[in-house]
Amino acid sequence: MTKYIMSFDQGTTSSRTIIFNEQGKIAGMAQKEFAQIYPKPGWVEHDPMEILESQMYSAKEALKNASLTGEDIAAIGITNQRETAVLWDKHTGRSIYNAIVWQCRRTAYICDELKKNGYDEKIRQKTGLLIDAYFSGTKIKWILDNVEGAREKARRGEILFGTVDSWLLWNLTGGKIHATDYSNASRTLVYNIRDLKWDEEILEILDIPKEMLPEVKPSSHIFGHTARELFDAAIPIAGIAGDQQAALFGQACFKPGMAKNTYGTGCFLLMNTGEKLIESKNGLLSTISWGIKGKVEYALEGSIFVGGAVIQWLRDELKMLQSSGESEEYAKAVKDSNGVYVVPAFVGLGAPYWDMYARGAIFGLTRGAKREHIIRASLECIAYQTMDVLKAMEEDSGISLKELKVDGGASSNNFLMQFQADILNTAVERPNIIETTALGAAYLAGLTAGYFEDMEKISNNRLTGRHFTPAMEEAARQSLISGWHKAVARSLSWDNI
Numbered sequence: 001m002t003k004y005i006m007s008f009d010q011g012t013t014s015s016r017t018i019i020f021n022e023q024g025k026i027a028g029m030a031q032k033e034f035a036q037i038y039p040k041p042g043w044v045e046h047d048p049m050e051i052l053e054s055q056m057y058s059a060k061e062a063l064k065n066a067s068l069t070g071e072d073i074a075a076i077g078i079t080n081q082r083e084t085a086v087l088w089d090k091h092t093g094r095s096i097y098n099a100i101v102w103q104c105r106r107t108a109y110i111c112d113e114l115k116k117n118g119y120d121e122k123i124r125q126k127t128g129l130l131i132d133a134y135f136s137g138t139k140i141k142w143i144l145d146n147v148e149g150a151r152e153k154a155r156r157g158e159i160l161f162g163t164v165d166s167w168l169l170w171n172l173t174g175g176k177i178h179a180t181d182y183s184n185a186s187r188t189l190v191y192n193i194r195d196l197k198w199d200e201e202i203l204e205i206l207d208i209p210k211e212m213l214p215e216v217k218p219s220s221h222i223f224g225h226t227a228r229e230l231f232d233a234a235i236p237i238a239g240i241a242g243d244q245q246a247a248l249f250g251q252a253c254f255k256p257g258m259a260k261n262t263y264g265t266g267c268f269l270l271m272n273t274g275e276k277l278i279e280s281k282n283g284l285l286s287t288i289s290w291g292i293k294g295k296v297e298y299a300l301e302g303s304i305f306v307g308g309a310v311i312q313w314l315r316d317e318l319k320m321l322q323s324s325g326e327s328e329e330y331a332k333a334v335k336d337s338n339g340v341y342v343v344p345a346f347v348g349l350g351a352p353y354w355d356m357y358a359r360g361a362i363f364g365l366t367r368g369a370k371r372e373h374i375i376r377a378s379l380e381c382i383a384y385q386t387m388d389v390l391k392a393m394e395e396d397s398g399i400s401l402k403e404l405k406v407d408g409g410a411s412s413n414n415f416l417m418q419f420q421a422d423i424l425n426t427a428v429e430r431p432n433i434i435e436t437t438a439l440g441a442a443y444l445a446g447l448t449a450g451y452f453e454d455m456e457k458i459s460n461n462r463l464t465g466r467h468f469t470p471a472m473e474e475a476a477r478q479s480l481i482s483g484w485h486k487a488v489a490r491s492l493s494w495d496n497i
């Protein structure tokens with residue numbers, strides 16, 4: 001009987017399940033959006049139960065769409081929005097606070113304190129990360145500081161922490177397995193990516209009890225089996241990776257120097273650096289890409305906090321669009337942005353600026369500025385931000401990319417992809433399947449389950465979809481870029497001066 005791999009892609013705005021066959025083709029899929037909770041400016045939360053329920057709903061729908069049952073699934077792969085922190089009670093299985101989302105800025109004051117105490121270099125050396133509210137460490141501390149009795153219970157091992165993969169794994173296995181993989185652990189700010197251990201010293205600085213942390217396992221590994229009542233089958237959960245690392249795997253970027261950019265809620269440009277841990281001098285992160293067969297490999301990462309989310313903002317908050325896809329027509333309806341620049345620093349700016357206090361702004365408005373210009377400028381800012389991190393990456397790695405591999409929801413926008421190629425003056429290559437995050441998790445699970453033979457076979461599955469070739473005059477390019485940098489400079493430090 002033919003079997004399939006089921007991927008759970010738990011993203012920032014929706015939970016998706018995609019079922020793949022042996023050629024990496026999609027046999028069925030389903031998706032469910034869930035609520036974004038903004039209790040205060042700059043704060044972002046999710047309800048952990050809604051994360052779980054939306055994921056389970058999409059899994060059942062995907063099976064139905066593909067006319068399959070749990071018995072047809074050889075293995076499950078999990079991939080997830082990273083850094084988002086969930087704390088739950090081991091006995092009741094209930095979360096003790098909403099999930100604090102990676103975008104949330106509430107712990108900026110804890111980060112300032114850490115910086116004031118001179119921990120920057122130590123933390124960078126050990127974790128490959130910078131001190132920023134983005135990562136899980138200060139979010140865990142915040143919950144422990146703010147939920148009465150939580151720290152004592154955590155010390156007794158009664159409260160558990162997990163990134164979203166761990167939360168799903170715990171629930172899928174009926175509360176039996178508390179684990180994560182190397183790639184997710186490397187985003188917590190408390191994991192030593194050189195020694196491959198939770199870092200006792202950083203844990204002490206943040207007053208986080210070690211007892212609450214998950215076991216860290218390889219990304220391609222049998223973590224456990226689903227509780228039989230969920231899918232009428234005990235399916236092995238055989239792969240876990242953070243969504244950006246999973247996309248790197250799904251794009252078959254297996255060799256050092258290979259890179260991809262994913263355009264989802266944020267944008268994340270990752271370059272495989274193999275077994276070498278490259279320290280950035282230009283505001284990028286060093287992170288674990290995956291651990292397979294007793295070996296971990298590293299990546300350089302440029303994290304952009306708001307990518308496709310700027311389009312979602314135009315749609316949901318400003319009501320300028322009915323759908324995200326519509327942005328393409330509006331952008332093409334005008335010949336340029338008419339001097340308008342959008343800086344989408346809604347939750348500060350990530351790489352390479354790392355300013356927790358930058359805030360969003362629209363510059364260059366004149367009486368002639370129309371809705372189309374603002375929509376176009378919103379798409380353009382996604383490409384400018386990618387240009388900034390790509391430049392940093394080329395400097396750090398000494399590698400000049402001949403072509404940028406892209407994926408993620410917003411990469412379906414042809415205007416954006418052409419503008420990206422133009423502004424980079426580098427070709428952009430979009431694969432046939434832009435769901436590479438889910439595909440990467442399926443590959444990781446399928447390798448362990450013996451479903452995919454090896455990484456070479458996986459590389460052969462990759463089909464190129466469309467190439468975008470740069471076509472902008474150099475003078476025009478330089479002039480647009482300088483306008484962008486002027487706009488960014490004016491949005492910095494907005495919230496703390």
Ligand SMILES: Nc1ncnc2c1ncn2[C@@H]1O[C@H](COP(=O)(O)OP(=O)(O)O)[C@@H](O)[C@H]1O
Pocket residue numbers: 011012013014263264265266307308309310311312324325326327328408409410411412413
């Ligand atoms: N055609 C499009 N043009 C521009 N943005 C888009 C388009 N389609 C989707 N998006 C944006 O991409 C994001 C969704 O991409 P996805 O990869 O599903 O994200 P995530 O995994 O972060 O939830 C949303 O922010 C949405 O606004």
Ligand SMILES: O=P(O)(O)OC[C@H](O)CO
Pocket residue numbers: 010011012013080081082083102242243244264265266
């Ligand atoms: O949900 P996504 O796809 O935007 O990914 C979020 C990242 O993992 C945050 O680091």
